Amino acid sequence: MAVMKSPGLAALALVLWPYCAGAGDRGPVTNLPLPRYVSMKASEANVRRGPSLTHRIDWVFKRRDMPLMITAEYGHWRRVQDRDGAGGWVHYTLLSGVRTAIVEAEMLDMLSRPEPGAMVVARLEQGVITRLSECGPDWCEVSTQGYDGWAPKSALWGVEPDETLD
Template sequence: MRAFVLLLVALLAAPAAAGAQSGASRSAMTSVGTETGLPIPRFVTLRAREVNVRTGPGVRYPIDWVFQRPNLPVEVVAEFDTWRKIRDFEGTEGWVHQSMLSGRRTVIVITAVRLLRSEPAESSPPMARLEPGVIAWLEACRADWCEVEVAGIDGWLRRGDVWGVRADESVEE
């Protein structure tokens, strides 16, 4: 009986130890995707006019909603096989197929009307007023400013006025 109890304790402890080990591996992998080797999280862009967002990583999972905004920036927060778990600027998450994502970057104007400036400085003359929800192509970021292109107009926005680029991220042309 004592041998049975020890065996039972050993069997019960094994999954816990395996879970702790995979938890340690999981936390070590939070900075690199298991499928691509790319950073996690990272920003990408929706490629298509309609993108099905599923409750899990595969076609057997139901469609939770459909994005209908091409070029919307999203954040990849997890990877599984050919599926990417994404988060939008409002915090909504779901799974999409990798073919629906592009590495070409965009940003979205958040919270208020923002001025697109000709140079990366508050004193620079404004070139356009951008409403919340406007999507701009990201070209580069230096310090607190990002160079973007909107409707054929190149200019600069404060990094904190857009979503789709990290505060500490360097983006080169």
């Protein structure tokens, strides 16, 4: 555990310690895997320093459907982070189990089939949010703005390299 000079922060760290599970663990509230991906249900979400309304708002996420990684749970609160590692505590009602991903590649070809050389359905710019339908070992079926197709999993943030979705 990190060394903290403020007794208030140290007390909070001790209270939250059982709720901050490591990789491969399960959340104490939902019993779902930690870490895991979700998306923003709301168009805005206050990101707080701690898991309650009394904690200071550090910033506001303002992008509906943005994928987020849940790294901890405490009551009705989830500690989340975005693809840049920015995050904090968000109330669970602002999150959705709908899986989305952000395009990481500078320009990504959405293909008609999950194989190199397939017909290009659309070209997606870096930062575009797509909805995930399914993911195999190397490819994910994605949809955005009326287009459906396949993209290499390695070009997306919001799904683990070894994760599969049905």
